[in-house]
Amino acid sequence: MQSPTQRGGTSGATNCTLSAFSIIDEELAQVRTLIEQELSDCSEPVRGLVGHIRVGKGKMIRPGLALLSGLSCGGITKKHIRAAAIVEMIHEATLLHDDVVDEGESRRGLPTLNSLRGNESAVLLGDFLLSRVFRLCRGLDGHSAEMIASAVVQTCEGELRQIAQRGNWELSESEYIGIIAEKTAALFSAACAVGAILAGADEKQVKMLADYGHNTGIAFQITDDLLDLVGDKKKTGKTVGSDLDKDKLTLPVIHLLSTAGRKMGKSLFGKPGDEPINRHRRADLLARLRNNGCLAYAQKRAEEFAQRAIAAIEGLRRSEGRTTLIETARFAARRTV
Amino acid sequence: MQSPTQRGGTSGATNCTLSAFSIIDEELAQVRTLIEQELSDCSEPVRGLVGHIRVGKGKMIRPGLALLSGLSCGGITKKHIRAAAIVEMIHEATLLHDDVVDEGESRRGLPTLNSLRGNESAVLLGDFLLSRVFRLCRGLDGHSAEMIASAVVQTCEGELRQIAQRGNWELSESEYIGIIAEKTAALFSAACAVGAILAGADEKQVKMLADYGHNTGIAFQITDDLLDLVGDKKKTGKTVGSDLDKDKLTLPVIHLLSTAGRKMGKSLFGKPGDEPINRHRRADLLARLRNNGCLAYAQKRAEEFAQRAIAAIEGLRRSEGRTTLIETARFAARRTV
Numbered sequence: 146m147q148s149p150t151q152r153g154g155t156s157g158a159t160n161c162t163l164s165a166f167s168i169i170d171e172e173l174a175q176v177r178t179l180i181e182q183e184l185s186d187c188s189e190p191v192r193g194l195v196g197h198i199r200v201g202k203g204k205m206i207r208p209g210l211a212l213l214s215g216l217s218c219g220g221i222t223k224k225h226i227r228a229a230a231i232v233e234m235i236h237e238a239t240l241l242h243d244d245v246v247d248e249g250e251s252r253r254g255l256p257t258l259n260s261l262r263g264n265e266s267a268v269l270l271g272d273f274l275l276s277r278v279f280r281l282c283r284g285l286d287g288h289s290a291e292m293i294a295s296a297v298v299q300t301c302e303g304e305l306r307q308i309a310q311r312g313n314w315e316l317s318e319s320e321y322i323g324i325i326a327e328k329t330a331a332l333f334s335a336a337c338a339v340g341a342i343l344a345g346a347d348e349k350q351v352k353m354l355a356d357y358g359h360n361t362g363i364a365f366q367i368t369d370d371l372l373d374l375v376g377d378k379k380k381t382g383k384t385v386g387s388d389l390d391k392d393k394l395t396l397p398v399i400h401l402l403s404t405a406g407r408k409m410g411k412s413l414f415g416k417p418g419d420e421p422i423n424r425h426r427r428a429d430l431l432a433r434l435r436n437n438g439c440l441a442y443a444q445k446r447a448e449e450f451a452q453r454a455i456a457a458i459e460g461l462r463r464s465e466g467r468t469t470l471i472e473t474a475r476f477a478a479r480r481t482v
Numbered sequence: 483m484q485s486p487t488q489r490g491g492t493s494g495a496t497n498c499t500l501s502a503f504s505i506i507d508e509e510l511a512q513v514r515t516l517i518e519q520e521l522s523d524c525s526e527p528v529r530g531l532v533g534h535i536r537v538g539k540g541k542m543i544r545p546g547l548a549l550l551s552g553l554s555c556g557g558i559t560k561k562h563i564r565a566a567a568i569v570e571m572i573h574e575a576t577l578l579h580d581d582v583v584d585e586g587e588s589r590r591g592l593p594t595l596n597s598l599r600g601n602e603s604a605v606l607l608g609d610f611l612l613s614r615v616f617r618l619c620r621g622l623d624g625h626s627a628e629m630i631a632s633a634v635v636q637t638c639e640g641e642l643r644q645i646a647q648r649g650n651w652e653l654s655e656s657e658y659i660g661i662i663a664e665k666t667a668a669l670f671s672a673a674c675a676v677g678a679i680l681a682g683a684d685e686k687q688v689k690m691l692a693d694y695g696h697n698t699g700i701a702f703q704i705t706d707d708l709l710d711l712v713g714d715k716k717k718t719g720k721t722v723g724s725d726l727d728k729d730k731l732t733l734p735v736i737h738l739l740s741t742a743g744r745k746m747g748k749s750l751f752g753k754p755g756d757e758p759i760n761r762h763r764r765a766d767l768l769a770r771l772r773n774n775g776c777l778a779y780a781q782k783r784a785e786e787f788a789q790r791a792i793a794a795i796e797g798l799r800r801s802e803g804r805t806t807l808i809e810t811a812r813f814a815a816r817r818t819v
Contacts, residue, residue, distance in 0.1 A: 188639050190646030242605050245582070268579050268605055269641050275609070276634035279616050283628050291620050297613035302525050304606050309527030 163204060165472040168465055169212045172221055172229070176208050179230040183277050194270050198237060204482070206365070207232040207336045210473065214340025214354045216466030217458070224343045227284055228293075232336045234278050235297055241271035243304075289339040296335035303327025312392035318399050322363060329369075330362025337361075353458050357470060360454035365477040367447040370395035374431065375440060377481070389427060396446060397439040398430075405437060444478075451478035500541060500817075502809040505802055506549045509558050509566070513545050516567040520614050531607050535574060541819070543702070544569040544673045547810065551677025551691045553803030554795070561680045564621055565630075569673040571615045572634060578608035580641075626676040633672035640664025649729035655736050659700060666706075667699025674698075690795050694807060697791035702814040704784040707732035711768065712777060714818070723764060733783060734776040735767075742774060781815075788815035 166173065184195045208229030215225040245264045275297075282290040307324050310316050337358030341351045373388045374397060388395050394402075434440050454474040461467050503510065521532045545566030552562040582601045612634075619627040644661050647653050674695030678688045710725045711734060725732050731739075771777050791811040798804050 187635075188643060191639050191642045193646075194642065239609075242609060245601055245605050264582055264601055265645055266642065268582050268608075269638055269645070271605075271609075272576075272579060272612070273635065273638035273642065275612055275616075276631060276638055279612075279619070279634060280628065280631040282616070283624060283631065287620060291617065294613060294617040294620065297616060298524075298610065301606055301610035301613055302528050305528045305531065305603065305610065306525060308602055308606070309530075 163206065163209070163473065163476050165469045165476070166205070166209050168469055169209060169216070169221070172212050172226060173205055173208065175226045176205070176212075176229040176233065179226055180234060183230065183234070183281065184274075187273070191270070191273060194266055198241065198270065203236075205233060206473070206477075207236050207332060210333060210358060210361070210470070211336040211340040213466050213470050213473065214337040214358075215344040217461055217464050217470060218341045218344035218346035218350050218354070218466075220344055222343055224285060224289075225340060227281060228289060228336070228339045228343060231278050231281050231285075231293060232332060232339075234274050234281075235293070235300075235332060238271040238274035238278070239300060239304075241267045241274070285339070286342070289342050292335045292339055292342075296331040299327045299331035300329075303329070303331070307393065310394070313394065314402055316394050316399055318396065318403065321394065321396060321399055325363055325366040325370075326359065329366040330359045333362030333365065334358035350461065353460055356457035357454045357474070360450045360457060361474045361477045364447045364450035364454065364474065365480075367396050367443055367450065368478055368480055371397065371440065371443050371447070372481070374434065389430070396443040397434045400439045400442045401434055401437055404439075405433070447478035451475055500543065500546070500810065500813050502806045502813070503542070503546050505806055506546060506553065506558070509549050509563060510542055510545065512563045513542070513549075513566045513570065516563055517571060520567065520571070520618065521611075524610070528607070528610060531603055535578065535607065540573075542570060543810070543814075544573050544669060547670060547695060547698070547807075548673040548677040550803050550807050550810065551674040551695075552681040554798055554801050554807055555678045555681035555683035555687050555691070555803075557681055559680055561622060561626075562677060564618060565626060565673070565676045565680060568615050568618050568622075568630060569669060569676075571611050571618075572630070572637075572669060575608040575611035575615070576637060576641075578604045578611070622676070623679070626679050629672045629676055629679075633668040636664045636668035637666075640666070640668070644730065647731070650731065651739055653731050653736055655733065655740065658731065658733060658736055662700055662703040662707075663696065666703040667696045670699030670702065671695035687798065690797055693794035694791045694811070697787045697794060698811045698814045701784045701787035701791065701811065702817075704733050704780055704787065705815055705817055708734065708777065708780050708784070709818070711771065726764060726767070733780040734771045737776045737779045738771055738774055741776075742770070784815035788812055 185192060187195070211229040211232055212221055212225055215221045245267050278293075282293060285293075303324050303326070307328060310320070310324065334355045335358070337354040338351050341354040346354070370388060373395065387393075389398075451474040454477075455471050458467060458470055522529060524532070548566040548569055549558055549562055552558045582604050615630075619630060622630075640661050640663070644665060647657070647661065671692045672695070674691040675688050678691040683691070707725060710723065710732065724730075726735075788811040791814075792808050795804055795807055
């Protein structure tokens with residue numbers, strides 16, 4: 146492992162879309178190698194499926210955060226590589242299961258596994274990933290493993306809460322934030338906290354990084370939901386509008402309903418169980434969201450959470466690691482991919 | 483906790499269908515309480531779903547094996563209660579995910595969660611259970627947790643292998659046994675081995691109980707597959723014939739094809755992807771399985787594995803625990819529920 150002062154920003158190619166991650170290029174490559182090793186160590190039919198999921202080929206933001214948190218608290222160790230692989234594998238497992246949940250048809254520009262091989266393979270492959278994670282956690286200390294396990298519990302609870310709230314036009318912004326704090330930010334926060342713990346950080350630093358991760362995660366998810374409405378399918382590689390199809394309320398729509406009146410919900414969306422919102426109505430809705438400043442509002446809220454994330458790590462000593470965490474928080478709120 | 487000599491067989495009611503388990507009545511009640519505690523400690527929408535799954539209300543064979551293995555190796559401790567809750571929760575998570583996989587409509591006489599609330603809730607609730615298991619494992623020693631994690635990995639691999647083999651009329655008996663050894667017997671074996679470890683058993687005893695669990699698990703699954711063909715829906719509480727509907731080959735059919743010739747597969751089942759086998763063809767198939775001794779053959783094989791299980795623990799000192807393990811292996815092969 147290198148110390149922060151030995152780092153260069155140019156080595157090797159990366160699949161990561163966040164250029165600031167170039168300072169952890171080598172470590173991210175090690176994370177990918179570890180994930181590949183973990184996933185190739187299985188019987189033939191499973192290996193065939195693993196080829197479809199392209200784990201470790203996305204933005205790698207969660208493993209990146211675990212590594213950068215380590216870097217900003219003293220340095221990256223072998224255990225950081227393991228923890229980073231763990232959080233990426235958890236993320237991939239939730240994507241697989243989300244695709245079943247959301248009936249998504251494409252992810253990262255490729256057909257989802259469930260649309261190719263059916264729900265059953267997607268569910269079981271997600272379980273396979275989770276069970277490998279479970280085993281990999283044995284190599285971490287008790288505190289880190291506990292944090293990761295709790296983050297997985299929260300992720301599931303958040304997803305289930307979100308399903309329970311579908312089509313609820315009364316959902317408030319704070320309830321929405323509470324849901325995404327669980328379903329997304331819990332894993333971001335755990336990745337950062339564990340990165341700090343494994344670098345020998347003190348309790349205060351661990352708390353700073355947990356807060357940083359929590360706020361970055363919220364910014365990231367608000368933006369994710371915004372991209373579901375207005376993103377470029379070619380760039381995001383995801384099915385656009387899937388939240389609307391599932392009556393899943395996200396921040397721009399919540400803001401519209403809270404400003405323009407809740408009654409609009411019914412007229413715009415119909416009752417839960419009605420036909421999914423059609424193209425015509427969707428275009429109408431998008432125009433209203435834009436004209437009422439709801440897209441801009443969500444963007445502003447994402448940036449506020451990114452600012453909170455940055456403020457949370459003000460107390461850390463200046464380092465390349467901290468600087469990159471700051472850039473990552475900004476990316477979380479401003480990304481277009 | 484009681485020592486084996488203090489035990490009586492009459493205390494309290496049990497939901498368990500295996501009467502021999504009455505000697506661990508109290509501990510099974512503690513396992514149920516722990517599971518209930520674990521599952522009630524969650525937010526509201528999740529709690530609502532948990533009510534549907536009736537975890538801890540089935541045969542409780544896996545937790546029973548963990549407890550009895552402890553009992554036969556020195557005694558049941560608090561950690562046994564935890565380990566027993568863990569294996570039951572894993573089992574329940576796989577049932578939830580299996581129901582998605584198999585499109586099952588009833589389980590234990592009740593509608594499955596997925597048929598009530600959609601695949602999404604079933605998937606996420608299974609994940610929620612697995613993530614709670616993950617956290618509960620923190621309270622066990624490293625060796626036990628490692629064994630449990632490996633069993634979950636194997637369970638997933640076995641399920642995926644089984645899917646990959648669907649409609650393969652060439653599947654041999656030994657391949658089938660290999661699949662069920664992973665998908666079912668791995669967790670049985672881990673439950674027994676962990677029960678022994680937590681009672682302070684030596685390596686030889688742990689090995690004996692792992693072997694016992696492996697063979698009991700295979701006997702149990704052969705019988706489960708047999709009940710899928712000829713079971714009484716009122717007794718088993720499951721959708722009968724779901725394996726055939728999914729082109730899933732189980733032992734009686736494999737035996738029929740190996741004795742009556744592989745060509746029959748095509749004429750009986752059609753090509754993979756054809757319409758599921760209809761009632762008329764199913765009645766015909768069942769008659770052939772019966773007339774060709776294939777049901778009896780599967781029954782005999784299950785009993786042979788039960789005998790191997792019993793032989794595996796011959797070296798353990800005689801105790802009420804060992805006696806009940808012997809009865810449990812017989813039950814695994816002869817049960818009608």
